[in-house]
Amino acid sequence: xxxxxxxxxxxxxxxxxxxxxxxxxxxxxxxxxxxxxxxxxxxxxxxxxxxxxxxxxxxxxxxxxxxxxxxxxxxxxxxxxxxxxxxxxxxxxxxxxxxxxxxxxxxxxxxxxxx
Amino acid sequence: xxxxxxxxxxxxxxxxxxxxxxxxxxxxxxxxxxxxxxxxxxxxxxxxxxxxxxxxxxxxxxxxxxxxxxxxxxxxxxxxxxxxxxxxxxxxxxxxxxxxxxxxxxxxxxxxx
Numbered sequence: 001x002x003x004x005x006x007x008x009x010x011x012x013x014x015x016x017x018x019x020x021x022x023x024x025x026x027x028x029x030x031x032x033x034x035x036x037x038x039x040x041x042x043x044x045x046x047x048x049x050x051x052x053x054x055x056x057x058x059x060x061x062x063x064x065x066x067x068x069x070x071x072x073x074x075x076x077x078x079x080x081x082x083x084x085x086x087x088x089x090x091x092x093x094x095x096x097x098x099x100x101x102x103x104x105x106x107x108x109x110x111x112x113x114x115x
Numbered sequence: 116x117x118x119x120x121x122x123x124x125x126x127x128x129x130x131x132x133x134x135x136x137x138x139x140x141x142x143x144x145x146x147x148x149x150x151x152x153x154x155x156x157x158x159x160x161x162x163x164x165x166x167x168x169x170x171x172x173x174x175x176x177x178x179x180x181x182x183x184x185x186x187x188x189x190x191x192x193x194x195x196x197x198x199x200x201x202x203x204x205x206x207x208x209x210x211x212x213x214x215x216x217x218x219x220x221x222x223x224x225x226x227x228x
Contacts, residue, residue, distance in 0.1 A: 055214075
């Protein structure tokens with residue numbers, strides 16, 4: 001299995017621009033999570049989906065952030081407009097999502113720099 | 116007070132030593148426990164996953180959970196320089212059906228050759 005795939009691996013953009021991060025979960029996994037990692041705050045959940053439906057978006061910082069999961073094999077996280085404080089590493093993770101199978105597998109992350 | 120507390124280190128040990136990494140948590144609703152290893156500029160890699168109190172062993176790694184004390188540990192035997200990384204404990208809060216992970220801040224481990 002290829003594991004969780006994320007693209008791009010690095011993104012440098014100017015403040016005010018739209019940024020779209022992409023994720024392909026492990027095949028057969030029912031749950032998908034977006035996390036953000038910073039030195040100050042560590043790893044924090046942004047949003048998660050179960051069976052393509054958003055279940056918990058309480059971690060989404062504000063309306064500038066949006067996430068979609070149009071099918072079981074693809075999700076996007078969009079930031080519009082981007083700000084320097086959005087600079088962080090964004091991770092996507094997937095999980096079997098079955099009873100007793102809650103372990104999560106992470107992708108390599110997208111390192112976002114907003115100047 | 117954070118929900119999950121973890122000593123940030125750094126923890127420096129000689130090669131071959133037994134390493135003990137620990138986390139405490141405040142809410143008994145945390146039920147599933149994981150340990151991740153994260154190398155610099157990489158994604159977290161799942162090492163161990165356990166639910167029950169007691170020990171779970173996988174090669175050089177042993178995960179220990181004490182739910183009565185709200186304390187979890189990861190032991191690494193015969194530590195190697197390649198074990199140098201940040202180790203993150205993580206757990207799932209089961210009360211509300213929320214399945215997202217709550218992470219500790221991570222302990223940076225350095226194994227000296």
